[in-house]
Structure formats: structure tokens, C-alpha cells
Amino acid sequence: MMIGKWFKLKSTIVGVISLLLIGAGFTSFSEAGSTDDVDLKSTSFIASLKNDARMKARRPPQRVAVVGGGIGGSSATYFLRHLFGNDVKVDLFEPSGRLCGRVATVDVAGRSYESGGSVIHDKNFYAKAIAKNFGLKEVNDDTGNGRLGFFDGEEYVLETSPWYLITLFRMLWAFGLDLFRLKSVESEFMNKFIGIYNLHKQGQSFSSVKDLLHATGGDTFVNSTEITSCKLFREKGIGDRMIDWLVNGGLRANYGQDCHVNGFVGCVSMAGIQSTLWAVDGGNKQLCEKLVESSKCNVLSERVTTVRKTSTGRFSVDTENTTNRFYDLVVITTPINRDKSKIDVSGACGEGVAVPSATEDKRHYRRTVATFVKGKLNRTLFNCDSLQSCPESSLMTNGNLFYRSVGLHVPVNFDPKKGDTIETGVYKVFSTSSLSNEQIATLFEGHSEVKEVDWFAYPQYQPPDRLETFVLNKEGLYYVSPVEWAASAIEMSLISAKNVALLAFNNWYGIEENIYARGKNQNIKDKSEL
Ligand SMILES: CC(C)=CCC/C(C)=C/CC/C(C)=C/CSC[C@H](N)C(=O)O
Numbered sequence: 001m002m003i004g005k006w007f008k009l010k011s012t013i014v015g016v017i018s019l020l021l022i023g024a025g026f027t028s029f030s031e032a033g034s035t036d037d038v039d040l041k042s043t044s045f046i047a048s049l050k051n052d053a054r055m056k057a058r059r060p061p062q063r064v065a066v067v068g069g070g071i072g073g074s075s076a077t078y079f080l081r082h083l084f085g086n087d088v089k090v091d092l093f094e095p096s097g098r099l100c101g102r103v104a105t106v107d108v109a110g111r112s113y114e115s116g117g118s119v120i121h122d123k124n125f126y127a128k129a130i131a132k133n134f135g136l137k138e139v140n141d142d143t144g145n146g147r148l149g150f151f152d153g154e155e156y157v158l159e160t161s162p163w164y165l166i167t168l169f170r171m172l173w174a175f176g177l178d179l180f181r182l183k184s185v186e187s188e189f190m191n192k193f194i195g196i197y198n199l200h201k202q203g204q205s206f207s208s209v210k211d212l213l214h215a216t217g218g219d220t221f222v223n224s225t226e227i228t229s230c231k232l233f234r235e236k237g238i239g240d241r242m243i244d245w246l247v248n249g250g251l252r253a254n255y256g257q258d259c260h261v262n263g264f265v266g267c268v269s270m271a272g273i274q275s276t277l278w279a280v281d282g283g284n285k286q287l288c289e290k291l292v293e294s295s296k297c298n299v300l301s302e303r304v305t306t307v308r309k310t311s312t313g314r315f316s317v318d319t320e321n322t323t324n325r326f327y328d329l330v331v332i333t334t335p336i337n338r339d340k341s342k343i344d345v346s347g348a349c350g351e352g353v354a355v356p357s358a359t360e361d362k363r364h365y366r367r368t369v370a371t372f373v374k375g376k377l378n379r380t381l382f383n384c385d386s387l388q389s390c391p392e393s394s395l396m397t398n399g400n401l402f403y404r405s406v407g408l409h410v411p412v413n414f415d416p417k418k419g420d421t422i423e424t425g426v427y428k429v430f431s432t433s434s435l436s437n438e439q440i441a442t443l444f445e446g447h448s449e450v451k452e453v454d455w456f457a458y459p460q461y462q463p464p465d466r467l468e469t470f471v472l473n474k475e476g477l478y479y480v481s482p483v484e485w486a487a488s489a490i491e492m493s494l495i496s497a498k499n500v501a502l503l504a505f506n507n508w509y510g511i512e513e514n515i516y517a518r519g520k521n522q523n524i525k526d527k528s529e530l
Contacts, residue, residue, distance in 0.1 A: 033123055033125060033191070033194040033197065034125070035125050035128050035129045035132060037125060037194070037197035037198050037201060038125045038126060038128075038129040038197050038200075038201065039200070039201040040078075040079075040082070040126070040129050040130065040133060041082040042079075042082055042083050042200075042201075042203065042502070043082075044201065045201065045202065045203035045502075046082075046083070048203070049203075049509075049511070052509075052511075054509045054510050054511060055509055057509075057510075058508065058509055058510075060084045060085055060087060060088055060508075061084060061088055061327075061328035061329045061476075061508060062087075062088065062089065062328055063088070063089045063090075063091070063326065063327045063328055063329075064080055064084070064088055064089070064090045064091070064327060064328065064329045064330070064331070065090075065091050065092075065093065065315070065317045065325070065327040065329070065330045065331070066080070066090065066091070066092045066093070066297070066330075066331045066333060067093045067304045067307070067317065067330065067331065067332045067333060067334060067343065068093070068094065068101070068332065068333035068334030068341070069092055069093075069094025069096070069098070069099045069100070069101065069288070069292070069299065070099075070100060070101025070102060070103070070288070070333060070334065070493065071100055071101065071102075071103050071117070071287065071288055071490055071493045071494060071497075072333035072480040072481065072493040072494075072496060072497045073092060073094065073101075073331075073333035073334070073480070073497070074092075074099055074100060074287070074288035074289075074291045074292045075126075075130070075287075075288075075291050075493070075494050075497040075498070076331050076333055076480060076497040076500060076501055077090050077092050077291065077292055077295035077297040078291040078292070078294060078295040079497055079498050079501035079502075080295075080329075080331070080501045080504070081294075081295040081296065081297070083501055083502065083504075083505045084505065084508075086296075089298075090295060090296075090297035090298070091297065091298045091300055091317075091325070091327075092292065092297045092298065092299045092300065093300050093302055093303075093304050093317065093319065094299060094300070094301065095301060095302060095303035095304075096301070097299070097301035099285065099288040099289055099292055099299075100284070100285035100287070100288035100289070101116075101334075102116040102117055102455065102457060103116050103117040103284045103285050103287070103288065103490060104116045104285060104453075105283045105285060105412055106370075106372060106451055106453050107451075108372045108374055108426050108449055108451045109374045109426065109448065109449045111411035111413075111424060111426075112283060112411055112412050112413065113372060113409050113410075113411055113412060113426060113428070114279060114283065114284060114409065114412060115370055115372070115453045116370075116453075116455070116457065117284060117489070117490045118279060118284065118409075119272060119277040119278070119279060120277065120278055120279060120280075120284070120490055120491065121271050121272070121274065121276060121277060121491065122274075122276035122277070122278065123190055123194055123271075123276075124489075124490065124491035124494075125194065125197050126197075126491060126494035126495060126498065127287065127490055127491055127494060130287050130290070130291065130494070131280055131287065134286075134287075134290040134291075134294070136280045136281065136282070136286055136287070136290065137280070137281035137282075138278040138279075138280065138281070139278060139279055139280070139281045139414070140277070140278050141277070141279070141409070141410065145162060145388060145389075145391075145392055146160070146162065146392065147159060147160050147161070147162065147390075147391040147392050147393075148160045148273075148391060148392065148393045148394075148395065149391030149393070149394045149395070150245045150246075150249055150394075150395055150396075150397050151382070151391075151394045151395070151396055151397065151398075151406075152396075152397045152398045153396070153398045153400075153401045155383065156383065156391070156394075157245060157397055158170060158171075158174050158245060159391055160391075174241065174245070175239075175241065175242045175246070176239075178237075178238050178239050178241075178242040181236055181237050181238050182233070182236075182238055182242060182246070182270065184236075185232075185233070185236045185238075185267065186267060186270055186271060188220075189217065189221075189224075189264075189267040189271075190267075190271060192216050192217040192218075192220070192221070193216050193217060193221075195215075195216045196212070196215075196216050196495055199215060199216070200495075200498055200499065200502060202514075203502060203505075203506070203511065203514045204502070204514050204516060205499055205500075205502035205503035205505075205506050205514055205515055205516065206470070206499055206503070206515075206516045207469060207470060207471050207503065207515060207516070208467060208468060208469045208470060208471075208482075209467035209468060209470070209482050209483050209485065209486050210222055210467035210468075211516045211517075212483070212495075212496075212499060212516075213225070213264070213467065213486060214516075215516050221264060222467070223263075224262065224263035224264040224267070225262045225263065225264045225265075225463060225464065225465050225467060225485075225486055226262070226263075226463055226464035226465075227262070227263050227463055227464075228259060228260050228261065228262065228263065228266075228463055229243075229247060229251070229259040229260070229261055229262065229263045229265070229266025229267075229269075230243060230247075230258075230259035230260060231263065232263030232266060232267075233247055233259070233263075233266065243259055244397055245395075245397045246270075246273075246395075247259050247266060247269075247270065248396075248397065248399070249395030249396055249397055249405075250269045250270055250272065250273040250395060251266065251269045252395065252396050252399070252404040252405055252430070253273070253393075253395055253396075253404060253405035253407070253430060254269040254272045254273070255269055255366070255458055255461070255488075256366050256368050256404055256430060256432065256457070256458070257366065257460070257461060258399055260461075260462075260463075261461035261463070262461050262463035262464075262465045262486070263463070264486050264487055265461055265486065265487040265488070268487040268489055268492070269487075272489070273395075279412070280412075281412070281413065282412055282413050283412040283413075284412075284490065287490075300319075302319035302320060302321045302322065303319055303320045304317055304318070304319050304343050305318055305319060305320060305342075305343065305344065306318040306343065306344045306345075306347070307330055307332070307343065307344075307345045307347075307348045307477065308347035308348050309347060309348045309473065309475075309477075310326065312326075313475065314326040314327060314328060314476075315327050315328075315329075315330045315348055315473075315476060315477060317330060327476075328476055329476040329477075329478070329504055329508070330348070330476060330477050330478070331478045331479075331480065331497075331500055331501075331504065332345070332472070332477070332478070332479045332480065332481070333480040333481060333493075333497065334481065335365070335481040335484065336356040336357065336358055336361075336479075336481070337356075337358055337361060337363065337364075337365055338358050338359070338361065338364070339364055339365040339367075339456040340358075340365055340456060341358070342358040343358075344357075345472060345477070348472065348473060348477050349472045349473055349477065350471070350472065350473035350474055350475065350477075353469065353471070353472055353473065354468065354469070355472075356468075356472070356479065363459065363460065363462070363485075364456075364459075364460040365456035365457070365458065365459055365460060366432075366456065366457060366458055366459065366460045367432060367433070367454070367455070367456055367457075368430060368431075368432070368454075368455060368456070368457035368458070369430070369431045369432065369433060369434055369435070369452060369453070369454045370428055370429070370430055370452070370453045370454075371428070371429045371431065371434075371435050371440070371450060371451070371452050371453075372426050372427070372428055372449075372450065372451045372452075372453070373426060373427045373429065373440065373443075373444055373447050373449070373450050374426045374427075374447055374448050374449040374450075375427065375444040375445070375446055375447025375448065375449075375450075376444060376445045376446050376447070377390050377406075377427065377443065377444060377445070378442065378443055378444055378445050379445060381442065381443065382394070387408070387422055387423065387425070388422075390408075392407060392408045393405070393406075393407040393408070394406045394407065402431055402435070402439055403429050403430065403431045403435075403439075403443065404430040404431060404432070405428075405429070405430045406427055406428075406429050406443065407427065407428050408422070408425040408426070408427055408428075409425060409426060409427075409428050410422070410424055410425050411424055426449075427443075427444070429443060434452060434454065435452075457488075458484065458488040459484050459485050459488060461485070465485045465486065466482075466485055467482070467485065467486060468482040468485070469482070470482060470496070470499065470500050470503055471503065471507075474507055476504070476507075476508075478500045478503060478504055479500075480493065480496045480497050480500050481496075482496075483495070483496035502514070503515065
């Protein structure tokens with residue numbers, strides 16, 4: 001029984017690749033890093049400054065504002081609290097009053113399902129450490145038949161099997177040595193990127209997305225954001241079939257785009273179709289709820305319209321309801337963009353800073369419609385006849401279809417011990433616009449409920465993507481969201497929020513040596529020195 005289950009789990013595509021490499025003796029690829037590299041509360045960094053005169057020369061800020069209650073904002077309240085201490089008054093502005101933004105659930109047929117940021121990687125150590133710290137349980141979606149299919153709109157060009165050896169044979173036949181090449185690129189990117197946890201643990205912070213990427217992956221990372229994923233993977237020797245099927249199929253499901261996105265986000269997307277993904281039992285949004293509760297901040301359900309610098313040197317955060325609330329530090333965690341939030345920060349940015357502006361910035365966020373269907377897949381279209389025999393996830397190898405992926409998902413509180421089976425699953429269909437009744441009828445033979453979630457989910461990538469500053473004003477105005485233009489994911493927002501909290505702290509107390517200067521690498525210790 002156990003072996004059967006294990007084979008099934010490992011039969012996802014990248015699981016197969018990992019196994020191939022383990023067989024080939026490359027186990028170290030997948031073993032680097034752990035939650036021990038994470039210091040959520042920056043305890044050791046603060047302790048290292050105990051006798052530092054700079055900490056005594058200035059009092060902590062009195063009032064801090066965090067704008068936006070998504071995963072970035074919720075975690076920022078927690079990181080700031082632990083860096084600046086209990087005396088700081090922290091206000092969190094979230095107009096909806098609902099925490100976690102794009103990490104949300106939707107109710108369908110009496111159960112809740114992840115509707116936004118739904119998966120977390122096993123090497124996403126901030127998310128892992130937060131879950132562990134608050135006693136949240138990690139769950140892997142290994143409830144169904146584990147089958148993944150690549151669908152061109154008419155037939156499956158490739159399908160995994162419940163049997164590992166069959167999957168392996170099919171994959172080798174389809175992709176040959178590209179399996180190894182892809183895994184090698186993924187391992188290189190992942191293992192460099194997780195260096196960020198140790199840097200943050202030492203108190204290091206990075207003033208821009210470019211600096212953060214440079215400190216972890218050097219020119220390789222920075223350059224990867226300047227070219228398309230198609231080009232990056234081709235330069236690594238990966239052939240067109242793997243790009244058309246695997247890379248594009250994954251990107252359509254994860255980012256609603258294809259390999260014309262930047263190379264870095266292409267690598268993150270590939271990490272997002274691995275077998276080592278997890279979610280929080282009961283819903284990922286609990287990460288935010290626990291962080292905010294623990295940070296003891298005030299949540300204000302007001303929409304921020306303007307942030308401006310006052311003559312006294314503080315910042316005023318004005319909302320639709322109130323003006324003249326003054327803060328020493330302000331952290332904006334919601335994207336200022338025509339499709340997202342229109343906050344005016346022009347009167348608050350420092351000299352020479354490119355002011356984020358919802359009117360001037362021509363970039364777009366990508367509209368994503370997630371349609372949840374409690375129903376039965378069209379047997380003729382998908383060439384299968386039951387929940388058990390149809391692929392659980394279908395990635396599209398064809399960009400001209402009206403849907404971008406179709407997958408079966410179980411509720412966030414799925415519990416076989418309480419009698420839950422795969423029958424509790426609903427299909428999630430991603431598309432660029434609302435599905436018509438005819439389109440739903442094309443995909444499903446019948447359904448009892450349909451729910452739609454329509455939002456601007458992630459950036460519309462167009463390399464070279466701008467790797468902008470986190471510092472809008474060194475005197476106390478910071479911005480978490482630019483990280484999304486390198487890649488948008490739950491962990492990217494957590495890393496950015498932690499980085500901004502450290503940056504605000506280092507700037508406040510003048511711990512200059514902990515602010516990374518590109519090319520100098522001062523004070524960054526090699527992992528072996530720790
Ligand atoms: C540099 C590399 C390869 C990875 C960086 C670490 C990281 C951020 C991994 C995240 C992988 C992941 C879970 C991707 C999901 S894509 C976004 C998706 N739409 C979602 O959030 O649900």
C-alpha cells in the first residue's frame with residue numbers, strides 16, 4: 001500500500017525529474033537549506049546589536065503605518081513589531097477589512113477552496129517557519145489519482161501514470177535529456193535564491209529588487225529578468241517541445257501567460273508545478289490572520305488615498321475618511337498601478353526617486369478569472385469517463401484556447417478521517433475572461449454549482465522587467481510590491497516584507513553596513529563562515 005502511494009506521489013512531472021537526479025547522484029541539489037536558516041523575529045540580529053551605540057542614540061519610531069492587508073502587509077506588521085519592539089504603535093490599513101488579499105478562499109457547495117495564491121514550495125522557508133510558529137498544519141494535495149496531463153485542446157499529448165516507471169518512460173520519450181537540463185536550471189536558481197534567508201538572518205537588507213536578486217544570484221538572476229523565459233530555457237539547451245508543453249503549460253496555469261514572461265518568473269513557475277508543494281490546512285489566509293493577530297496592530301478598514309510628507313518631517317496617511325494621521329514610518333504593500341491601487345505618493349517620495357504612479361505607469365496587471373465548477377468533465381473532450389480516470393490537472397499546450405488550465409481541487413479542510421473523499425473536489429478553470437454558459441457546457445457535461453472569482457492576479461510580465469527600489473524616501477517611506485515584477489508568489493511577498501522591515505530598521509538606526517551596495521558585498525558573510 002505504502003509503495004503504491006509513494007509511486008503515485010512521485011509521478012508528477014518534476015517529481016520524476018528529481019528522482020532521476022537522485023538516481024544520478026545529484027542529491028545535494030535538493031538538500032540545501034531548511035527553516036533553521038530563518039529567524040522570523042530577527043532575535044539573533046537584534047541581540048548582536050545589544051551594545052551598539054547607534055541603538056542607544058535614537059528612540060524607536062512611535063507610529064508606523066502599513067498600507068494593505070495582503071500577505072506582504074500582514075507579514076510586515078509582524079516583522080516590524082519584532083524589529084522595533086512593543087512600544088511602537090502599528091496601524092494596518094486594509095479597506096476591505098479582510099486579510100490576505102490575493103490569498104483567499106471561495107465557498108462552493110458548502111465547502112471552502114483556495115481561490116488565489118494556493119501553493120507553497122517546500123523551500124519557501126518564511127511560509128514554512130510562519131506555519132510552524134503558529135501551529136498551522138501543512139497539507140499536500142495527494143488525495144486524487146495524481147495524474148497530470150498536457151492537453152492541446154483536442155487530445156492529451158502527454159499524461160503521467162499512477163505508475164512511476166510508466167511515467168518515467170513517457171517522459172524520457174517526450175523530453176529526453178531535457179529532463180536533466182531543466183532540473184539543473186531549477187536547482188541552480190532555487191539553491192542560490194534560498195541564500196536570502198541567511199542574509200536576512202544576519203540583518204542584511206537590500207534597497208531594490210535588483211540588489212536583492214544580485215545578492216542571491218549575481219548577474220545570472222538580474223539578467224534572467226531581462227530576457228524571456230523562452231530565451232533563458234533555450235540558452236540552457238532546453239528544446240522546443242519541453243518549452244511548449246511543460247514551461248508554457250505551467251506558466252499558463254500559474255501566471256496566465258506563456259514563456260514570453262521574464263526568465264526569473266519562468267523558473268519560479270516551474271518550481272510551482274513540483275511534487276513538493278503544500279498549503280495550509282484550513283486555508284493559506286490563516287498565515288495573515290495569525291501574523292496580524294500576533295503583531296498586535298490596529299486594523300483600520302479605510303482606503304488610503306494619499307501619503308504625503310509634512311513640514312515636521314513625518315508622513316501623513318490620508319484616507320477616504322480621515323486626514324492628518326501622522327507616522328514616522330510608512331510601508332506600502334499594495335501595488336500602485338492602474339489596475340490595482342491608485343494611492344498618490346508624489347508628495348512623499350525622496351528626491352530623485354521614480355515615483356510609483358497609477359496614471360504614469362503604463363504596465364498592467366493580468367486579469368485572471370478562476371471559475372469553480374462542481375460538476376462532471378466532458379467525457380468526449382477530455383477522453384476519460386470518471387473522476388478517477390480523468391487527469392487531476394490539465395495544463396494547456398495550446399495558447400489559443402478559451403481556458404488556460406483545468407484542475408480538480410479538494411476543500412481547504414479536506415479530511416479523509418471525517419469521510420471526505422475525492423468527491424468533495426471541484427474543478428478550477430483559469431481563463432482570461434468570464435466563461436459563458438456555452439463555454440462551461442463545452443468543458444462540463446453537467447454541474448450543480450458554478451462560482452467565479454475575477455481579479456488582477458499578477459503582473460503582465462514584459463521583459464526587461466523593471467527591478468525597482470523598495471525605498472521611496474529614506475526618511476521613512478518603503479514599498480514592498482516591486483518584487484512582484486521579478487516574480488509574484490506568496491513567498492516573494494514574505495521575503496520582500498521582511499527585507500523592507502530590515503531596511504527600515506537599518507536606515508532608522510544608521511546600520512549602514514547592513515544595506516547592500518551592489519558590487520561591494522560588504523558585510524555579507526559566506527555561509528561557511530556562520
Ligand atoms: C528562484 C526559484 C526557482 C524559486 C524562488 C522560490 C519561490 C518563490 C518559489 C515559489 C514556487 C511557487 C509555489 C510558485 C507558484 S506560482 C504562483 C501561483 N499562481 C500561486 O501563488 O498560487
